[in-house]
Amino acid sequence: MQLDHIHISLTNQTLVGYCDGLPVCCYGVSTALNGAGEQEGSGCTPRGAHRVRARIGDGQPLGAVFIGRRPTGEVWSQALAEQFPKRDWILTRILWLCGEQVGFNRGGRVDSQRRYIYLHGTGDDQPMGEPLSHGCIRLRNADMLELFERTPVGCSVQIDAH
Template structure:
């Protein structure tokens, strides 16, 4: 099990750690609007968070989630053509809650009330490029790999720092 997810806005990468050891590196896509904590900003919130809820376990890859519930649909290009402006939340959700009152918790900066997730997205969306509406997007296959490794209350650090040199080395 992982005990820390570090999301680098500079690298557009998620790093998964267990007992201080890097075990996982996955490309992500964070907010097109950049970093920020205010409700309605469309920005990705920084700071220390935790995974407050895991949603979608057992659903098929590409399952369409709206309001944190499966619609019964599986994403397809035909479905995308039918709803061209939809922000697709697919496969699984790791719902984040801020841990720092006044920064990302409570009031106008509450990550949980902003519905900030780590979630799957379509394969047509680019990774390693900021394009989301505030959430952290992952490839569905990567999210299926990550989801069972992340316990409830797992720490999630989101910051602007680039990857530390030691984490940039290839994984064994």
Template structure:
């Protein structure tokens, strides 16, 4: 199985590109934060800069599995479940938990991506891609998240840029 060594996320293009040995091996549409770019805790923004995958969560869970506090609830997302719980921010399928690599910018203090619980994760089928709508995380289609998860090891670098 292919293992990525770098992921680049373009906020302008709302696209994630995966690399192996400098070559593009996958591209997926994403949805970043409705509040735009920023690193501060509580901002609801997507943090910029270089990160790394700190943890991979959800291996073996079903497609559309629901997570709260990084733990599967036993639920599987459906339009009916979403309609019955309109207040929930759906974190689905798998989680790649990010850790900032730049102290004072996206690591430590009030700008710590890990403590802000910034993830790459799946989202409901009713959510549009290529439109900033998240609470800070990077959302992907569930099928895309499953593929990305299977090819992304802990430690993989993730660069998030405005361009």
């Protein structure tokens, strides 16, 4: 069953997927440590209406490592994380978001797409339910894989406090 809408709550640190107006899945997430905000360079998670612009990573293994939206050939492990402690791990799959509100999250210095705001998997050592990202929405790798399989390009995404 494909999703037609995703709602992300910054307050609750949850993602709920909808099909025909009914909730069909719910995942814990981790949004930005710096809170909500749309400004380029802020390290904040942008609010408002978005859509999925691109789906990246189909066919890659669970825990596949991405840099610049390209798989590196690595698969995340605790040992790899210890080897590269400064990396912001983008794993498994990427759903790249595009803002829908001109002047708020689209265009100029507030453009979610140009800020590379994604839904993506993260290391198993990272907690969910706690804001820790650099602006993206992080999910457990298994949850990201399931979400990716259900989410088409163009799916609407609403990010807000409730």
